[in-house]
Amino acid sequence: MNELKQSITDKLNSHEETQRQLAYIQKAGEYVRKLEQELGHKPTCCVTTFGCQMNARDSEKLSGILERAGYELIEDEDADFVIYNTCTVRDNANQRVYGRLGHLNSLKKKNPHKKIALCGCMMQEPSVIEKIRQSYRFVDLIFGTHNIYKFAELLVNMFEADGMVIDIWQDTDQIVEDLPVERKYPFKSGINIMFGCNNFCSYCIVPYVRGRERSRSPRDIIREIESLVADGVVEVMLLGQNVNSYGKNLEEPMTFAQLLREIEKIQGLKRIRFMTSHPKDLSDELIQVMKESTKICRHLHLPLQSGSSRILNAMNRRYTKEQYLALAEKIRREIPDISITTDIIVGFPGEEPADVDETIDVIQKVQYDNAFTFIYSKRTGTPAAAMENQVPEEVVKEGFDRVLKVVQDTARERVSRLQGQTMEALVEEVNEQDASLLTGRLSNNTIVHFKGDKKLIGQIVPVYLKECHGFYYLGEAVK
Ligand code: 5AD
């Protein structure tokens, strides 16, 4: 079959699949109504998210389907249906899920109608499924990352089955559009622009649990953003494991920078963010588009992972310390007001204190606004897990503390450079600790808390940045 025909067939399949799933939502709705009669109240559901922005977006899709099927969304795991959307990037994410499942079981004993579902990255690991089958038999439904679009159908299967329903796929090339979504924020939204990852960094489990790279068509992306904007969205976050390789596998290839140019044209859209950029693929064209744009936020998340070229090589990152530094310098030269944030791993196999010194050197040279520092976690099936020179825990801890201290000191100094300026903030919510304050986000991703009326939520307002407190500001609304 030639490529064009294949793509039309894919589109038809995708449309048919959407129709099938919408029919399943109706069918699930019948079961939910039946349950309502038995319970005497509208059945409630709770979606708990672990992990990254991708998972947060997937959870909005799960919530959209549950709501359309007739559930009331609540944030309490006492609900009649609870789903955990899991992460497996580090082992502590897995441990948290196991820990909380015990509590869910005790809630289920009190509510025999309660259903429990698990999905997401962790479910793509065969050893996890085995463990749940054996030790967590009270779980009703398990599915993975590739068939999440079938959630409505799986719900129906769950209502009709006697025991645990398990449906895990190894991969998919299916992208199903136009299913219901329930957004957490009315004024901002994540948008998937691509799924999966082809990079195979040697420590990372993502390529195994999220499959190969697939880009959504630019038309579908633009259409989705346009309808979000019509629905009140002013800020979008374009999501992909490596957005810089967007479009390579489309039948009409397109670069990420070209996609950004198209999105910039959407009227009514005020801010564009994206996540995550791999340094090896960040093009001059992208820097140029960011520089010229009035909508792309002044923030770049550029994961470093390690500052040692030797360790970067073992990590299969495909850049050296010098190349990373040159890139960061070029970005700063072209876009001086940008903030750069990063991810760092400490304790990769074979890492020595001298390698940690190199990482610290990069932190000091780049001057990150923030850096997420992680202790290396051995993920079964990845090349790094089989490496013999795993670093002893005390050595890792010592390196981690050193890195963290430098990260905090540099970030404090870097973030405080804005003190005394007035900048625009998108007001996101009422502050969780102090209800008299609102929380806003600057274009460069820095958070500012200030007194104001909650009617401002969703608006972009000028805020005077009065006092810097480490990673955030206390400010004042400018009248
Ligand atoms: N151990 C520790 N951190 C990891 N990350 C990915 N895999 C691992 C691992 N095995 C970190 C990377 C990545 C971020 C999302 O998680 O820093 O950028």
Ligand code: SF4
């Ligand atoms: Fe976690 Fe990675 Fe899955 Fe995101 S894509 S939920 S970080 S394992």
